[in-house]
Amino acid sequence: MFASQLVALAVIALSMKGVKAHGGVLSYSNNGQLYNGWAPYNSPDGQSTIQRPWATYNPIQDATDPTIACNDDGTSPTGQQTATVAAGSDVTAYWNQVWPHPYGPMFTYLAQCPGSSCDGVNAADLDWFKVDQSGLISGTVADGYWGSGKMIDDNSTWTTTIPSSVPSGSYLIRFETVALHSLPAQFYPECAQIDITGGGDLAPTSDQLVKFPGGYSNDDPGFTVDLYGTQAQTMTDYPMPGPPLYGQ
Template sequence: MLTYLAKCPGSSCTGVNANSLSWFKIDQSGLISGTVGNGVWGSGLMIQQNNSWTSTIPSTVPAGAYLIRFETIALHSMPAQFYPECAQLQITGGGTREPTSSELVKFPGAYKASDPGVTVDLYTQQAQTQTQYIIPGPPLYGSGLTPTQPSQPPASTAAPPASSPPVQTVAPSPGTVNQYGQCGGIGYSGPTGCVAPFTCNKVNDYYSQCL
């Protein structure tokens, strides 16, 4: 599950060629827990939520006219299947942080047929023990990651179902997990302490995040 933005050069995106724009990723969710061959995925979470997905636009994104690209990548077939949809939107208020050059990509061109997140085979013996999946495309906007580092979705990546408990916040504690990093969840065995001033927030049973 991936969400991109691209700023249009004028006051509107009407008539703009999307191929000429530079896109940056604001949201993503890949393998949440378990293994590649038998795990919990962002797409599964989307299905659980009545086939709906919510992405939050970071408050640091500058105001302006944008195209938004929402995309699902299906890995059950080889090669992978891509299902994008686009729409226009106007961001008001906004911040001042422009995406960096490493965060910007073009469509087509953002993915290669050889990307590990595209060539992964869910049905191999290796997939039954593999616990890391590298989401295709550039690093998340504002994440500070390189394109080859795996990362997890930012806060409010997926809106919880109406029956889910409210998001819980764990008291701050010294730690090593940076902002937007995973700090908890079922099946997670990594560090749980967030660097100051961030705290570990429960997004769902399988994923908690430093915010």
């Protein structure tokens, strides 16, 4: 039933005027538990989910946009839920099927919230660190195999292992795919609230922490690359945007 629900949502999303070929994260899973996501075109009344609210399937096309953290105004709604996630376990994000943009990188970020809960915490105030990324896997920038292509091959899902070294606490997890088939680049980030348990004691370093907005620039080479230009035909190295990867 879950798979059919995802397909139905995708059909609805892709048939709506102005949102064709766009979308976002519709749900999450961890340790056999499925968590439905926010329904952006439904009334917020009565919605209760671990995902932060987001309003549209359309992409963000400005790396400095005030909504770049979580594709929203950064706040949590009434009825916000939080998933308990063990450090070292996998969290999977499910995009609408079939995701249409195979050229671009994938990212997963974490941001620890102050206190015992992320409820009421604005995502733009947090310090984010990158725990997972996948850029150009093979081939050339113009027509190679990208992280986004791998996400599509995995039934429009992306799975990230929560590092066992991450300190326990309340976090936002931010899954993001960036589409490079057109310029400016198209950003698709969404966030969910999780409590990490059984964690370690390796805090991210200062150079691994960024704000959103602030962590990206519209001039980042990874966002300005022209897939249809002459250089892209032979270019086999892709400059990954954002901070250094946590733990490295």
